[in-house]
Amino acid sequence: MSSPEPPSKPGRRATVHDIAAAAGVSRGTVSRVLNGGYVSATARAAIERAIREVGYVPNTAARNLVMRRSQAVGFIVLEPHSLFLEDPNIGSIMLGANAALSAADYQMVNLVADSDRDTARITRYLSGGFVDGAIIVSARSHDPIIQVVGGLALPAAFVGHPRDLHPEIPYVGIDNLASAEEITRRLLATGRRRIGMIAAAVDRDSGADRLAGFQRALGRRFDEDLVAEVPLYDFACGAKGMRTLLEREPNLDGVFAASDAVAAGAIEALRDAGRAVPRDVGVVGFDDSSWANRTRPPLSTVHQPADQIGSHAADMVLRQLKGQPIPQRGLLLPSPVVWRASA
Incomplete structure (x- = not known):
C-alpha cells in the first residue's frame, strides 16, 4: 500500500512564472489562458495541467486593484443591532439579495448602523472604495448615508422609499x-x-x-x-x-x-x-x-415578499454596475392581505 503524500508546506504563492515553467510555454501564453484569450488546444491542456500541479490560485485582490473593482456590494441596515437579529424581514431581504449577488459572483458585505459612530465608520468605508455598490435598508429621512451614497455616485438601491431619496437612486418595496x-x-x-x-x-x-x-x-x-x-x-x-x-x-x-x-x-x-x-x-x-x-x-x-424585495434591490445595483438600464426606478411589489384567526 502506498504511503500518503506528506501535507503541503506553507510557502510562497504559485505565480504565472511557475505555470509557464511547468507547462513549457511563455508567460504571455499563460496570461492569455487566464484572461480568456485564444491559445491552441495543446497549449491550453498543458497550462491547465500545470495550474493543478503548482496549485495556482488567482490573486483576485490584485486583479480587482487593477480593475478598480472589489466584487463586493454593501448591505447596509440602518437599524439597531437587536432588531437586525429579531426582525425576520431583514433576514429574508438579506438572503434574497445575497442569492442574486452570489449568482453574479459578487460578495455581500453586511454593515449595521446602530449609532452615529457606526454611520461615520460606514461613511469612511464606502468612501474608501471597499464596495462597488450598496443596498440600503430602513433609511430615515435626512439620513447621512443617503447624502454619502448620492455624493459618491455609488451604484445603489434602497429598500423602501425615504422622502428625501436621492433622485438618481432606484428603490424597491411595497405600497x-x-x-x-x-x-x-x-x-x-x-x-x-x-x-x-x-x-x-x-x-x-x-x-x-x-x-x-x-x-x-x-x-x-x-x-x-x-x-x-x-x-x-x-x-x-x-x-x-x-x-x-x-x-x-x-x-x-x-x-x-x-x-x-x-x-x-x-x-x-x-x-x-x-x-x-x-x-x-x-x-x-x-x-x-x-x-x-x-x-x-x-x-x-x-404579506411582504421580503426575499423578492432583496433580490430586486440586488438586481438594480448589478444593472448599474454593468451599465444596463433599470426598467423601473421605483418598483412596488404586490402585498396582499393574509387573513387568519387573530381577527
Missing part, C-alpha cells in the same frame, strides 16, 4: 399605505368599533405610510388618542404600546400593529390583561413573517 388601509378595513368589517394602532418607526417611510393608511381607512372615526407610537418594529415595543392603548381605552376591541413582531407583543400584553384574542380584541399585523404563525391564534397580516 405600505394602501396595504395598511386594506387590512384596517378588513378589521372594521368584523364589527370592531374602537380600533387602535401601535404605530412603530414613524420616522421611516414604512411606519409613516402604515399610520397614514390606518387613518385613511378609519376616516372620521380616527382618534389620535388611540394611536400608541413606539420606536421599533419589535416584540417589546408591541407589548408596551398595547399596555398604553388599554390604559387610554379599556373598551378597545381592535388593534392594528405596524408589524408582526409588534402584534406578537400586543397579543402577549392582551393575554396578561385577561383579554382574549379574537373574542375580546381583534389583532392584525403586517409582514407575514415567521412571527405570524408563532402567535396564538395565528395572525392576520399583510
Whole structure:
C-alpha cells in the first residue's frame, strides 16, 4: 500500500512564472489562458495541467486593484443591532439579495448602523472604495448615508422609499399605505368599533405610510388618542404600546400593529390583561413573517415578499454596475392581505 503524500508546506504563492515553467510555454501564453484569450488546444491542456500541479490560485485582490473593482456590494441596515437579529424581514431581504449577488459572483458585505459612530465608520468605508455598490435598508429621512451614497455616485438601491431619496437612486418595496388601509378595513368589517394602532418607526417611510393608511381607512372615526407610537418594529415595543392603548381605552376591541413582531407583543400584553384574542380584541399585523404563525391564534397580516424585495434591490445595483438600464426606478411589489384567526 502506498504511503500518503506528506501535507503541503506553507510557502510562497504559485505565480504565472511557475505555470509557464511547468507547462513549457511563455508567460504571455499563460496570461492569455487566464484572461480568456485564444491559445491552441495543446497549449491550453498543458497550462491547465500545470495550474493543478503548482496549485495556482488567482490573486483576485490584485486583479480587482487593477480593475478598480472589489466584487463586493454593501448591505447596509440602518437599524439597531437587536432588531437586525429579531426582525425576520431583514433576514429574508438579506438572503434574497445575497442569492442574486452570489449568482453574479459578487460578495455581500453586511454593515449595521446602530449609532452615529457606526454611520461615520460606514461613511469612511464606502468612501474608501471597499464596495462597488450598496443596498440600503430602513433609511430615515435626512439620513447621512443617503447624502454619502448620492455624493459618491455609488451604484445603489434602497429598500423602501425615504422622502428625501436621492433622485438618481432606484428603490424597491411595497405600497405600505394602501396595504395598511386594506387590512384596517378588513378589521372594521368584523364589527370592531374602537380600533387602535401601535404605530412603530414613524420616522421611516414604512411606519409613516402604515399610520397614514390606518387613518385613511378609519376616516372620521380616527382618534389620535388611540394611536400608541413606539420606536421599533419589535416584540417589546408591541407589548408596551398595547399596555398604553388599554390604559387610554379599556373598551378597545381592535388593534392594528405596524408589524408582526409588534402584534406578537400586543397579543402577549392582551393575554396578561385577561383579554382574549379574537373574542375580546381583534389583532392584525403586517409582514407575514415567521412571527405570524408563532402567535396564538395565528395572525392576520399583510404579506411582504421580503426575499423578492432583496433580490430586486440586488438586481438594480448589478444593472448599474454593468451599465444596463433599470426598467423601473421605483418598483412596488404586490402585498396582499393574509387573513387568519387573530381577527
